[in-house]
Amino acid sequence: MIVEKLKKNKLSLIAVIAVVGFAVMLYVFMNPNTSEDTMVSPDKLVEFEGSELEEKQEGKLVWRLTADKIQIDPDTQIMYFTNPKALVVAEDGTQMTITSDKGIVDREKRTIEIKQPVKAETDKGDTLQTDGSVYYNMDTRMIKGGKVVMERHDNTTLKADAFETDSSLTKVLLTGHAQVTRGE
Numbered sequence: 001m002i003v004e005k006l007k008k009n010k011l012s013l014i015a016v017i018a019v020v021g022f023a024v025m026l027y028v029f030m031n032p033n034t035s036e037d038t039m040v041s042p043d044k045l046v047e048f049e050g051s052e053l054e055e056k057q058e059g060k061l062v063w064r065l066t067a068d069k070i071q072i073d074p075d076t077q078i079m080y081f082t083n084p085k086a087l088v089v090a091e092d093g094t095q096m097t098i099t100s101d102k103g104i105v106d107r108e109k110r111t112i113e114i115k116q117p118v119k120a121e122t123d124k125g126d127t128l129q130t131d132g133s134v135y136y137n138m139d140t141r142m143i144k145g146g147k148v149v150m151e152r153h154d155n156t157t158l159k160a161d162a163f164e165t166d167s168s169l170t171k172v173l174l175t176g177h178a179q180v181t182r183g184e
Helices: 002-008 010-030
Strands: 046-049 052-057 060-066 069-072 078-082 085-089 095-099 102-106 111-114 119-122 127-130 134-137 143-145 148-151 156-160 162-165 172-175 179-182
Touching (some): 156 172
Antiparallel strands (some): 078 102, 095 119, 102 111, 119 127, 127 148, 134 143, 143 162, 148 156, 156 179
């Protein structure tokens, strides 16, 4: 009796299986797990305790990254940082310190990603707060990210859906619902 029903509804059954299969494939392709730190097997990483990286140009410090722990993927040379502290020096000498729980350095792409929650402050007392990660481009020396609130030492507040700035917060590009307020 069940066999007869299956034969009778064979086309409907094939259609249901095809739709379910398509839905599963669509879900897998639309929600890939692309997070860098979950794609790498922890067994494969080379680990260092309490290390630092830095870059200098013409003898002057451009950036320094220290961390409690650094793990390097020997195949990709991507570095994963635990409790990173980035010191980024602007061309005018202003220093910005960025701290977080996690960070990633990709020397091939020449980027440093400091993952949320991010705390950033300059030596002038300016602060930058964002909901997402911040990305430092080693070539352009610019920092960018998503939704941001910047409080500058001259009582200027900048808000936007996305930003790009130098580490002194003087060259700032705000995009999407940008707001600049000058205090007293």
